[in-house]
Amino acid sequence: MKTEDFFYDLPAEFIAQTPAEPRDHSRLMVLERETGRISHHRFFEIGQFLRPNDLLVVNETRVFPARFFGSKLPGGGRVELLLLKKLDDFRWECLVGGSGMKPGRQIQVMEGPLAEVIEDLGESRRLIRFVEPIEGAFDRAGHVPLPPYIHAYKGDPERYQTVFNKTLGSAAAPTAGLHFTPALLEKLQLQGVGLAKIDLHVGLDTFAPVTEEDPETHHIHKEWCAISAETAQMINQTKQNGGRVVAVGTTTVRTLESAAARSQNESLQAWQGDTSLFILPGYRFRVVNAMITNFHLPKSTLLMLVSAFTDRQTMLNAYEVAKEKGYHFFSFGDAMLLL
Numbered sequence: 001m002k003t004e005d006f007f008y009d010l011p012a013e014f015i016a017q018t019p020a021e022p023r024d025h026s027r028l029m030v031l032e033r034e035t036g037r038i039s040h041h042r043f044f045e046i047g048q049f050l051r052p053n054d055l056l057v058v059n060e061t062r063v064f065p066a067r068f069f070g071s072k073l074p075g076g077g078r079v080e081l082l083l084l085k086k087l088d089d090f091r092w093e094c095l096v097g098g099s100g101m102k103p104g105r106q107i108q109v110m111e112g113p114l115a116e117v118i119e120d121l122g123e124s125r126r127l128i129r130f131v132e133p134i135e136g137a138f139d140r141a142g143h144v145p146l147p148p149y150i151h152a153y154k155g156d157p158e159r160y161q162t163v164f165n166k167t168l169g170s171a172a173a174p175t176a177g178l179h180f181t182p183a184l185l186e187k188l189q190l191q192g193v194g195l196a197k198i199d200l201h202v203g204l205d206t207f208a209p210v211t212e213e214d215p216e217t218h219h220i221h222k223e224w225c226a227i228s229a230e231t232a233q234m235i236n237q238t239k240q241n242g243g244r245v246v247a248v249g250t251t252t253v254r255t256l257e258s259a260a261a262r263s264q265n266e267s268l269q270a271w272q273g274d275t276s277l278f279i280l281p282g283y284r285f286r287v288v289n290a291m292i293t294n295f296h297l298p299k300s301t302l303l304m305l306v307s308a309f310t311d312r313q314t315m316l317n318a319y320e321v322a323k324e325k326g327y328h329f330f331s332f333g334d335a336m337l338l339l
Contacts, residue, residue: 001281003210003218005312007298008319016328017152019159024184027327027334031318033310038321043179043335046292052192053243054290055234059174059251060197062165065142065157068134070115072098073106081109081128082145084171084203089133091118095204096126112137145171145204147331160331169201169224175331176249176292194243196234200225200251200275209299215280220301225255226272232259235287236267244289250302253288253309254279260286279305281312291338295322295329309338 020026024044031038041048050056066083080097087093096117107115112134119127144157162177163185189195205221212218235245235256247253258275259268268287278301291309296302307315318336327334 001215003213003215003299006210006215006300006303006307006316008316010298010323010329014323014327014329014333015149016330016332016334017150018155019178019332020328020334022181023163023179024181026179027325028179029318029322029325029327029334029336030339031310031314031336032339033314036314036317038318040325044184046184046337047188047191047193049337049339050188050191050193050246051243053194053238053241054192054246055194055196055238055243056188056246056248057196057198057231057235057252057256058162058164058177058180058248059200059202059255060162060164060166061170061174061199061201061251062168063144063161063170063173063202064168065138065144066171067143067145068109068112068137068141069143070107070109070112072100073108073114079107081107081115082171082204083134084125087127090131091127091129092134093121094126094128095124096128097124101126109134109137109141111141147172149330150332153332164197166197167199167201169199171204172202172206173331174200174202174249174251175294176252176335178332179292179335180248194234194238196231198225198227198231198252198255199272200255202251206300206302208301209297210301210304215301215304218278218301220276220278222274222276223251223254224273225251225258225275227255227259227268227270229270232268232270245287246290246292247288248292250291250293250296250305253291253305256287257285279308281308283308285309293336293338294331294333295319295327295336297330306336306338
């Protein structure tokens with residue numbers, strides 16, 4: 001298996017720059033894994049493929065305004081900071097855009113606090129210490145960090161949040177959840193589909209392609225996740241009742257499978273902590289029975305994950321069908337249901 005095996009060509013016109021309106025009117029490809037059969041629908045029709053006793057599991061993380069701008073001191077050159085991981089009240093791991101960002105260099109955050117580079121973490125990552133908690137500047141100076149392939153979006157930043165968002169902590173949205181509306185969730189619950197929630201704080205490495213020739217040598221960065229005792233119990237009960245666990249998004253898949261790897265027996269248990277689970281073809285899924293997902297970047301860890309849930313050729317064939325039918329890809333794109 002090589003990274004190149006997960007490449008496909010995608011012309012720019014397939015990359016959605018604005019979201020479908022309303023949310024649940026995005027297109028939905030349904031792929032039956034055993035037969036390879038593909039059918040085409042609108043997302044609001046997803047209920048016809050779900051059954052009573054099925055359980056939707058969603059990621060309730062909220063994207064925070066992680067992008068800040070500032071100037072170097074001395075000199076005044078422009079600097080861009082992207083908050084990745086909070087270490088304590090004053091220190092954050094960040095991506096830093098700007099030259100000469102060596103330890104000791106100070107930064108005046110625009111409409112925010114003074115900061116200093118403490119440590120070079122490699123490439124553009126730096127350990128930054130702020131003189132006061134940066135959270136105080138979120139509302140007045142922070143910007144939601146839309147993915148790098150979205151250039152033209154000028155709409156409501158809340159459109160890059162799921163309707164069930166709650167826990168602040170992600171640098172990117174769990175985009176499979178963007179298709180749901182409160183009305184659709186209510187309709188599904190009325191037909192007997194359950195709803196459970198997990199947390200995974202999405203990092204920007206979700207957009208990073210695998211550059212190594214052998215994907216098994218790729219280092220995937222850790223992301224914090226949590227599954228509550230209530231959600232674990234709902235999942236265990238669903239399986240006992242013959243229902244399916246339907247993961248909404250790859251972040252939910254990684255959380256559930258990470259928790260399963262730490263459970264002492266076949267029953268899922270509550271857990272929280274950092275996960276660096278990298279799911280490649282050949283992986284045996286212990287929890288997830290079906291998956292809702294968007295269409296992913298070529299040679300990405302996410303494309304490899306969904307290929308593990310089906311198989312590589314079936315997935316790439318489905319992507320070619322999606323292009324033929326005019327589906328939109330990536331964060332503001334359309335969705336796929338893998339059964």
